[in-house]
Amino acid sequence: MTGWERVHPRLVLVGALWPVGPVVGVVLFDGWSLPAVITLSSLIVTGSVVAGVYTLRWATTRYRITATAFEVRSGLLFRRARSAALDRVRGVDVSAQPLHRVFGLATVVVSTAEGGVRLDGVTRARAERLRDRLRPAGGEVRLAAFDWAWLKYGPLTFWSVGGVGVAVGGAYRVLDSFGVKPYELGFVREVYFFFAGLPVWVAVGVLLLGVVVLGACGSTAWFVETWWDFRLSRSGDAFKVRRGLLTTRSMTVDRARVRGVQVTEPLLLRAVRSARTNAIAVGLGSAEDRSSAPKSALLPPAPLDLAWRVATEALGVPASFALRRHPRAALRRRLGRVPAVVLPPVAVVGGLGVWLSPFLVHLALLVGLAGLVAGTWLAFDAYRSLGHAVDGSFVVMRSGTFARRTVVLRRAGGIGWQVSQSPFQRRAGLATLTLATAAGVHAYRVHDVLVADAVDLGRWAVREVQLSGSSR
The missing domain is CATH 2.30.29 (PH-domain like)
Known part of the structure; x- marks a missing residue:
């Protein structure tokens, strides 16, 4: 042509x-x-x-x-x-x-x-x-395809609940822009009077159940629309991803441009041993390298073993890593954040209860106790998720509890490193190592490691680049 x-x-x-x-x-x-x-x-x-x-x-x-x-x-x-x-x-x-x-x-x-x-x-x-x-294109080899069994993963995200609020708010704004007052619609008034006639605790329970059901249905529909007819294949030295029901998309990424992969396990998906797999590739743009960005996705929420098989095929990474645990000081930092997050709002509600009603005092005590227990569990889980490793030509880093992210970067893709410390990290003898790359969000972090380990890891990961960070 x-x-x-x-x-x-x-x-x-x-x-x-x-x-x-x-x-x-x-x-x-x-x-x-x-x-x-x-x-x-x-x-x-x-x-x-x-x-x-x-x-x-x-x-x-x-x-x-x-x-x-x-x-x-x-x-x-x-x-x-x-x-x-x-x-x-x-x-x-x-x-x-x-x-x-x-x-x-x-x-x-x-x-x-x-x-x-x-x-x-x-x-x-x-x-x-x-x-x-x-x-x-060369000869095409299929690596993964849409499986109806994956539908059960659709509701296991935050948006299964938060998406209901976004949808309701968006519908309200659209109707209001057309001059329609949603609260004057007949079915909206019927719903309002239905809940007004129920006891408070029953109304709250029914409302929460409705939100969960609507959220599950909506997120499942979104999952089907986004990943319908999903196919991941390798053609020559490139990967092809095809997907979509209403809006179709076909993307081709050169394997030589892939600098790493990110396997993300949100809390609910982790409970059923599933994860998402995204490419960290040059040319996608930092906004498309988020763990939830469909454009950089090599695989939708799918079984964890399949997620790692796709990651291995995309980058040639080993099937498993022996991650190095981080110092116990990292656990103490996370445990210290729990009362700092839980106690201030509990104190405010309890203070209002002393002034207004004993019910608020009891509620504050119950919420505070539940918050401390849940926060402690999350702190231990966040510490267990911390880890890093070096394996041949790859650097591996893992962190997160609500969404545990394992990032595998190709050593040849690194362009610089930096070691930084907050005042609290300095007291604990810890630091954060940031590895820079031209792909993805351009910076990936190893949190709360010993200063000497951070410097050694940075020098190993980017041996050819003399870009030292601050460790003081």
């Missing part, structure tokens, strides 16, 4: 039809009242502007692949020319939003060390051909 080509004209329909959903919602909820007519008028005007923008994008966007680069030109008054050298391509991401899927379109994002080039509005078949041209 050498001549300039245009994106598909169906891109105009994507821009023109997005207001259909909001318009239907306004008509259903608010009829043809004056506020509804005003809202509908604003939606139509906005939709017309967006349709014009998409029409201009279709008319002015051209792309081509030359012998050395992938080039995209766009714009009418302000022309933009973007280029990605073929020998600098680090990943190709093909995705399709729901409206794009309706019209058979996709978006291609070509990632390089300098950034990325985005092309929106090509057909799905053309997007696949562009990806294969930019990242030539």
Whole structure:
């Protein structure tokens, strides 16, 4: 492909039809009242502007692949020319939003060390051909695929509960923006009067049960939408990840760009021996290296042994490590935080109880006792999670209790190190080692190790780079 080509004209329909959903919602909820007519008028005007923008994008966007680069030109008054050298391509991401899927379109994002080039509005078949041209494929070997047994892991995250609050708050803002007062809706008033007629403890119990059930259903639905038809395969020296139900995504990552892996075990997932696996790779961007970021994910929440098999395949890491335990002073630091976190709010509630009601005093004592017991258990668990190791060409670090993260970094990917101490660490003779790399979030930490061990580990991990940190 050498001549300039245009994106598909169906891109105009994507821009023109997005207001259909909001318009239907306004008509259903608010009829043809004056506020509804005003809202509908604003939606139509906005939709017309967006349709014009998409029409201009279709008319002015051209792309081509030359012998050395992938080039995209766009714009009418302000022309933009973007280029990605073929020998600098680090990943190709093909995705399709729901409206794009309706019209058979996709978006291609070509990632390089300098950034990325985005092309929106090509057909799905053309997007696949562009990806294969930019990242030539060898024989494809499947490493993992979606398993319906993994559905049980969907609700075992924080968002199974917190997501309910986010969804309710988002729905309230959307309805309010359309001039609909949610508290005046009939079913909302019925729910309110239902709970108002129950005893307080029964109402709280029913409400918590409802939140848990709704959260479990919502997180399971999100799991299915995100990971539907998931496939991880190796093609030549690259990994391909395909997934998605409504929004599909296909991502290719060169194995040579992978600097490490992160295996994350949130508290509930750890209880059933499962984890998430994410790549620490150059070209994904720091925002996509979070342990919950789908773009850097090599595997959804899955059995722990499979998570480590995928990590081993991605980086060639050993199947197991003998982690070195951290000093007992690290445990004392964590135990010392428990009363500092639990006692202040308990003291406030207890003080209010002395002034207002003995019930608050009893509640403060019960909550304080439960908080101290739970905090002590979490402190011991956090200490047991601490560990680090060196194994051939890899540095391993583990920490965390609510989400235990094991990071395995390739030694060749390190670019610097730093040893730092807080005043409390200095008193305990401990320090934190930060290893810098060009991939992921760029900095990974080994918490609460002896100062001498931190310096030795930093020098070993980045032997070629003379970037010393402060250990005083």
